[in-house]
Amino acid sequence: MSFAIATTVEDALAALASGARPVAGGSDLVVGARHGKAPLPASLVAIDRLGELAGVAETDGELRIGALATHAQLMEHPLVIAAATGLADASALVGSPSTRNVGTIGGNVMNSSPAMDTGAPLLVLGARVELRSLTATRTVPIGELWTGPGRNIAAADELCTAVVLPAPPPRSGSAYVRLEYRRAMEIAVVGAAASVSLTDAGTVAAISVALTAVAPTIIAVSGLGGVIGGVIDDTALALVAAAAAAQATPITDLRATDGYRRHCVGVMARRAVDAAHRRALGESIAVPVNRALGIGAAR
Amino acid sequence: MTTPETNMSVGESVSENVSVTLEVNGVDYPVTIGYGRNLVSVLRTEIGLTGTKEGCDDCECGACMVLLDGQPVNSCSYLAAQAAGRSITTVEGVMNGSEMHPLQRNLLDAGGVQCGFCTPGMIMSATALLARMPAPTEEDIRIGLSGNLCRCTGYTKIIDAVARTAAEPAARPTTLQA
Numbered sequence: 001m002s003f004a005i006a007t008t009v010e011d012a013l014a015a016l017a018s019g020a021r022p023v024a025g026g027s028d029l030v031v032g033a034r035h036g037k038a039p040l041p042a043s044l045v046a047i048d049r050l051g052e053l054a055g056v057a058e059t060d061g062e063l064r065i066g067a068l069a070t071h072a073q074l075m076e077h078p079l080v081i082a083a084a085t086g087l088a089d090a091s092a093l094v095g096s097p098s099t100r101n102v103g104t105i106g107g108n109v110m111n112s113s114p115a116m117d118t119g120a121p122l123l124v125l126g127a128r129v130e131l132r133s134l135t136a137t138r139t140v141p142i143g144e145l146w147t148g149p150g151r152n153i154a155a156a157d158e159l160c161t162a163v164v165l166p167a168p169p170p171r172s173g174s175a176y177v178r179l180e181y182r183r184a185m186e187i188a189v190v191g192a193a194a195s196v197s198l199t200d201a202g203t204v205a206a207i208s209v210a211l212t213a214v215a216p217t218i219i220a221v222s223g224l225g226g227v228i229g230g231v232i233d234d235t236a237l238a239l240v241a242a243a244a245a246a247q248a249t250p251i252t253d254l255r256a257t258d259g260y261r262r263h264c265v266g267v268m269a270r271r272a273v274d275a276a277h278r279r280a281l282g283e284s285i286a287v288p289v290n291r292a293l294g295i296g297a298a299r
Numbered sequence: 300m301t302t303p304e305t306n307m308s309v310g311e312s313v314s315e316n317v318s319v320t321l322e323v324n325g326v327d328y329p330v331t332i333g334y335g336r337n338l339v340s341v342l343r344t345e346i347g348l349t350g351t352k353e354g355c356d357d358c359e360c361g362a363c364m365v366l367l368d369g370q371p372v373n374s375c376s377y378l379a380a381q382a383a384g385r386s387i388t389t390v391e392g393v394m395n396g397s398e399m400h401p402l403q404r405n406l407l408d409a410g411g412v413q414c415g416f417c418t419p420g421m422i423m424s425a426t427a428l429l430a431r432m433p434a435p436t437e438e439d440i441r442i443g444l445s446g447n448l449c450r451c452t453g454y455t456k457i458i459d460a461v462a463r464t465a466a467e468p469a470a471r472p473t474t475l476q477a
Binding site (some may be wrong): 003023025026033034040046048049072097102185 | 335358370376380443
């Protein structure tokens with residue numbers, strides 16, 4: 001049994017190498033332990049004071065998001081809203097103000113829930129995750145990180161230190177939309193993120209769509225080549241919706257049946273692409289786009 | 300690497316109990332606690348500040364809300380040991396001596412208190428909101444309080460109380476009746 005507060009990243013990595021588990025805000029770890037999901041690890045190292053892992057910075061167009069950046073920070077950060085709007089959309093929907101104050105992007109990514117909100121936008125934005133141990137640092141495309149519900153490829157001695165986003169192409173936009181039954185303290189029933197970039201002529205240069213809570217991990221939608229080179233219209237949106245629904249493998253649980261999820265994830269994918277496209281055209285849609293679309297129970 | 304109180308080297312084992320000093324409402328409280336203890340239980344049991352309530356114990360209801368370095372945090376799901384070195388504010392800390400905070404007075408005036416169990420958490424979320432956003436819209440208030448559940452009032456009177464507080468040109472402290 002041990003508990004320590006790391007004051008340097010090296011201290012934290014040494015603690016992990018000795019078998020400790022990291023805790024930042026504790027919003028997954030402590031809640032999970034108190035509800036019997038997983039006991040609190042026998043050895044914990046608190047990483048919440050590591051300034052090196054905090055903050056968001058832009059270098060050569062790349063956005064480096066420290067693992068300790070909170071959802072509350074990301075939803076309002078000008079660099080994130082400008083270059084990764086879908087990530088801001090997702091961050092603004094997580095939990096409540098208090099959970100957003102303690103919940104971090106590193107914790108969200110490494111908790112690896114298939115219902116995580118930040119995962120789908122990170123996937124469509126081409127995020128890479130920096131994993132550091134005492135002996136090495138590696139960078140993994142986020143699509144290769146998750147292996148199942150609550151599982152990922154990180155070794156026990158590796159700490160997520162940052163999430164890095166490439167510079168967005170010109171004339172691009174992103175969005176994250178989720179189906180929710182209420183406007184706060186909600187977990188995605190299903191969700192979808194989209195990133196769209198346009199040519200000077202306004203046709204689609206690139207499109208990426210990812211889905212939340214319809215598979216063992218966040219998944220990317222394949223087979224969208226038919227949209228490239230054309231315009232985003234009803235036909236294109238219908239193609240996206242059909243591909244998303246076809247590739248979803250949802251389960252039935254207390255939030256929704258599998259069939260309802262399959263249908264709705266197509267609707268969310270269509271809306272995400274529409275919103276990302278409008279943002280790529282320069283339209284300002286406030287974060288989170290869920291509010292602009294009127295999703296969630298009206299009061 | 301440090302334990303909250305003493306320097307230790309990496310890998311050195313410590314007992315299950317850790318000794319930490321928690322700064323609550325500006326007062327230092329040294330406590331020796333199990334490292335897995337949540338902050339709400341230490342505030343209530345070890346320190347004796349029972350204004351903070353434990354409701355759902357699941358980050359859902361907000362009855363346990365405290366401010367950690369000025370930010371609302373669910374104390375049911377925050378490790379007490381991890382709060383060492385940070386500034387903790389509970390509902391007991393919003394009063395000025397025997398004078399109610401204007402928000403407390405407005406909650407009473409507006410009828411925003413019925414059973415009262417949610418009230419301390421509401422006050423913590425609302426004071427943080429008003430500190431950050433002195434002139435919130437109704438939507439801002441609803442979002443600011445979205446992590447706090449109330450099963451009595453229907454929220455309207457609580458939102459009214461926060462809006463009244465924001466609208467007051469200057470804080471009008473009211474002496475609490477004994």
